[in-house]
Amino acid sequence: MKYYVGIDFGGTGIKIGIIDENGKILIKDSFDTDPSKRGEDIARHIAECTEKVMSDSGLPREAIQGVGIGSPGLLNPETGQLKVVVNVPNMNDVFITRILSDILGKPAFLDNDVNAMSLGEFYYGAGKGLKHVIALTLGTGVGGGIILNGELYRGASFTAGELGHMSIARDGKSCPCGNSGCLERYVGRDGIIERFMIARNKGLDTNIEKYLDKGKITPKAIAMAAEAGDKLSIKVLEETGEILGAALATLVNALNPQAIIIGGGIANAGEFILGPARKTMLRLAYAIPAKVVKVLKAELGNDAGLVGSASLVVANLS
Numbered sequence: 001m002k003y004y005v006g007i008d009f010g011g012t013g014i015k016i017g018i019i020d021e022n023g024k025i026l027i028k029d030s031f032d033t034d035p036s037k038r039g040e041d042i043a044r045h046i047a048e049c050t051e052k053v054m055s056d057s058g059l060p061r062e063a064i065q066g067v068g069i070g071s072p073g074l075l076n077p078e079t080g081q082l083k084v085v086v087n088v089p090n091m092n093d094v095f096i097t098r099i100l101s102d103i104l105g106k107p108a109f110l111d112n113d114v115n116a117m118s119l120g121e122f123y124y125g126a127g128k129g130l131k132h133v134i135a136l137t138l139g140t141g142v143g144g145g146i147i148l149n150g151e152l153y154r155g156a157s158f159t160a161g162e163l164g165h166m167s168i169a170r171d172g173k174s175c176p177c178g179n180s181g182c183l184e185r186y187v188g189r190d191g192i193i194e195r196f197m198i199a200r201n202k203g204l205d206t207n208i209e210k211y212l213d214k215g216k217i218t219p220k221a222i223a224m225a226a227e228a229g230d231k232l233s234i235k236v237l238e239e240t241g242e243i244l245g246a247a248l249a250t251l252v253n254a255l256n257p258q259a260i261i262i263g264g265g266i267a268n269a270g271e272f273i274l275g276p277a278r279k280t281m282l283r284l285a286y287a288i289p290a291k292v293v294k295v296l297k298a299e300l301g302n303d304a305g306l307v308g309s310a311s312l313v314v315a316n317l318s
């Protein structure tokens with residue numbers, strides 16, 4: 001059996017785990033990182049934590065094939081250099097894979113967290129056994145990953161898959177990326193909450209109060225209210241699905257995938273969003289590719305980042 005190490009590098013913390021050939025997690029642990037330290041020291045700390053997990057696992061050293069690290073922000077997967085890590089600016093420009101590989105004596109691979117998660121779903125989740133898969137994560141931001149012919153498609157400057165920033169409305173709502181009318185502004189967290197507030201302010205009935213998240217309206221609260229039959233919440237999620245479905249139709253026409261996998265916190269609203277998304281996609285896309293594609297919920301849940309990061313090793317060594 002072969003084993004792969006995954007490092008899910010977030011803003012202030014890291015999750016490290018080891019998976020086997022079937023994507024099963026053998027061991028996982030989490031650690032804090034101190035963003036005020038020098039970038040290279042943070043990288044060395046990550047390597048030391050990884051060393052600990054590798055030795056805690058009790059696995060023979062030679063069974064471990066390599067280490068994959070998924071990070072938010074801009075980076076170069078070919079050189080293993082982080083470019084812009086928004087939450088940990090001290091990590092900018094650090095050649096993280098070189099440091100990991102020097103300390104651990106294993107090949108190391110870097111990619112952005114959404115590409116990593118997409119590979120995880122492709123190998124071990126909802127995309128298992130397929131060749132052409134698109135993954136979308138719906139959360140505060142909306143990210144994407146494109147896998148064609150069994151390989152992650154990175155594009156000319158490693159930015160392919162920024163599906164949350166496909167333009168769906170000329171002169172639409174302004175987006176944190178600097179443009180306006182991006183998909184993220186309509187099906188991401190804030191877009192959903194905004195549409196809910198507008199509908200509620202029109203005086204439409206809702207029982208959302210019972211489901212508030214620490215007193216706040218969140219997509220999770222809206223999904224819980226929808227589950228309990230709240231008509232306004234159901235309508236807002238349905239509308240979210242319809243907007244998403246139109247974007248999916250574009251992807252289906254452009255790339256003819258076998259599956260589009262929807263993950264991220266908002267995907268927990270399940271069929272409230274996916275049902276209308278599927279219906280709208282079927283209506284708007286060409287019939288032949290629309291008939292082939294499946295719109296599926298991601299399967300890896302909270303472990304998506306970890307399994308995805310470890311999948312970078314699988315993708316690079318196979």
Ligand SMILES: [Zn+2]
Nearest residue numbers: 165175177182
């Ligand atoms: Zn944008």
